[in-house]
Amino acid sequence: xxxxxxxxxxxxxxxxxxxxxxxxxxxxxIIKQACSDYGFFQVVNHGIPRDLTKRALKLSxxxxxxxxxxxxxxxxxxxxxxxxxxNKQPEHSADKNEYLLMFPPQSTFNVLPxxxxxxxxxxxELFTYFARTGEVIERILNDCLGLPPNFLKEYNNDRSWDxxxxxxxxxxxxTENNGISEHEDGxxxxxxxxDQVGGLEVRKDGEWIxxxxxxxxxVVNISDVIQVLSNNKFKSATHRVVRSKERSRHSFAFFYxxxxxxxxxxxxxxxxxxxxxxxxxxxxxxDYQTLRMRNKTHPPSKPEDVIHITxxxxxT
Numbered sequence: 001x002x003x004x005x006x007x008x009x010x011x012x013x014x015x016x017x018x019x020x021x022x023x024x025x026x027x028x029x030i031i032k033q034a035c036s037d038y039g040f041f042q043v044v045n046h047g048i049p050r051d052l053t054k055r056a057l058k059l060s061x062x063x064x065x066x067x068x069x070x071x072x073x074x075x076x077x078x079x080x081x082x083x084x085x086x087n088k089q090p091e092h093s094a095d096k097n098e099y100l101l102m103f104p105p106q107s108t109f110n111v112l113p114x115x116x117x118x119x120x121x122x123x124x125e126l127f128t129y130f131a132r133t134g135e136v137i138e139r140i141l142n143d144c145l146g147l148p149p150n151f152l153k154e155y156n157n158d159r160s161w162d163x164x165x166x167x168x169x170x171x172x173x174x175t176e177n178n179g180i181s182e183h184e185d186g187x188x189x190x191x192x193x194x195d196q197v198g199g200l201e202v203r204k205d206g207e208w209i210x211x212x213x214x215x216x217x218x219v220v221n222i223s224d225v226i227q228v229l230s231n232n233k234f235k236s237a238t239h240r241v242v243r244s245k246e247r248s249r250h251s252f253a254f255f256y257x258x259x260x261x262x263x264x265x266x267x268x269x270x271x272x273x274x275x276x277x278x279x280x281x282x283x284x285x286x287d288y289q290t291l292r293m294r295n296k297t298h299p300p301s302k303p304e305d306v307i308h309i310t311x312x313x314x315x316t
Contacts, residue, residue, distance in 0.1 A: 006202060006211060006219075007034050012045035014136050032144040039222035039237030040202045042211070047136075048129040050216045053193050053252075056126045056166070059119045061195075061250050064098060064168040066115070074100070074111045081161055081260055081289065085111030093299055095180045096243065099167045102127065104159060126252065127164050130191055134162070134256035137189055137220060145230055147269065156188060158259035165253050169199065172243035179241030179249065184308065185223035186292045187257040192219040194251040203238040224288075224309040225258050228280045231270035236309065260286030280312045288312070 007030050013023030034041040063071070068088075076083035080103070088098040103109050105124040112120045135153070142152040169179040179199055194200055200211040200219065211219055221237035243249060258264070265282030272278075291307040300306055 006204070006209065007041045008217070009041055009043045010045055011043045011047070011136070014140070015045060015047040028140055028144055031140060035141070035144065035222050035226075035234040037235065038202065038204045039227075039235040040204070040211075040220070040239070042214075042217050042219045043137075044217055046133050046218050048126070048133060048218065052122065052126055052129065054215075055118075056122050056252060057193070057195050057250050059116055059122055060100075060166040060168070060252070061248075062116050063100065063113055063119055063166070064248070064250070070115065071098075074113050076101075077109065077111055080109035081286065082163060082293065084109040084163070086113075090297075090299075093296070094178050095296075096176075097167050097169045097179055097241075099165045101163055101165045103161070103163050104131070107160065123164070123166070127162075127254070130164060130254035131159060131162055131256070133191065133218070134189060134254070138256065141189070141222075141226065141234070145233065145269075147267075156258055156262070158262075161257040161259050163255050163257060165255075167249075167251050167253065169241060169243050169249040169251075171247055172245045177243045177245070179243040182238060182240045183306075184227075184236040184238055185221065185255065186225070186288060186309070187223045187255045188225045189256040190221045190223055191254040191256070192221075192251060193217075194219070195249065197244050197247055197249040199241045199243060199249045200251075201240050201242055203240075208240070223255075225264055225285070227309065228264050228312070229267050229270075231266035231276060231279050233270055258285045260284070260289065264288070277314070277316065279314055279316075280309070281314055283312050 009027045009030050013020035031041055071086045074086040076085035084101050084103055086100050089095045102112060102123060105127055138152050194213050196213050198213045201208045222234050224236045226234050227236040262285045263282055264285050266278040266280055295306050
């Protein structure tokens with residue numbers, strides 16, 4: 001039987017007491033183990049004000065309660081790497097949610113609401129905090145992988161493709177409760193805050209483990225880029241959202257991403273330098289993102305046709 005929980009890491013040594021080296025080392029050990037096993041952990045004392053996350057969830061709830069004609073005023077423009085603005089999953093999609101997607105506050109791709117009036121300001125502030133926390137976690141992962149100082153920061157030094165989504169999952173019906181299907185994320189690191197409805201589940205040792213909502217906690221999962229760079233040393237987390245019958249679920253997901261023109265392949269530190277064969281062929285990140293986006297816009301009729309990172313796996 002799997003341990004029915006995911007580890008919680010106290011980040012105060014990184015944000016509050018910078019001299020607590022024992023606390024930092026303990027946090028890194030927990031993270032290293034979690035990333036090696038299944039790619040999921042949660043953090044407290046992460047530097048993002050609890051009042052800000054509560055306001056963001058409340059305003060998101062207000063926005064998604066608006067009529068469709070109001071929300072559709074913020075439909076995506078063109079040319080963005082992903083459709084920034086308001087979106088709703090197609091009727092034929094197995095995923096049952098609507099979302100508002102944004103890039104960094106200064107991005108010209110953004111189509112952000114003016115109603116409710118303070119929503120835009122809160123979204124931009126939350127994005128900025130998430131990005132700051134992302135840099136801290138990237139630095140920790142760099143150490144956990146034993147890479148040279150600032151290696152990941154220098155490799156991934158363009159923050160323009162980071163994005164955040166406010167999501168609303170519709171209540172389940174009598175016949176189905178899928179919110180978002182089982183998947184791994186395609187980026188580097190993902191952060192999630194969820195309301196008290198819950199529904200996020202992670203697969204651990206073949207079992208689905210519910211991530212119980214807890215105020216002040218951020219859920220962190222490792223994603224495909226880190227799995228490829230580490231040549232499977234760290235795992236991209238498999239997860240899903242199951243909807244509740246009683247009410248809608250609201251959450252925010254922040255995707256600490258990679259700029260589209262970056263080349264992704266197993267690093268030599270985890271392949272030829274230690275006598276191991278690369279487990280993936282290299283690829284341009286934007287090509288992979290395009291394939292994953294097509295999963296959403298043109299869902300395959302058969303689950304086995306959905307593109308995952310295994311598309312680039314080298315068979316042995």
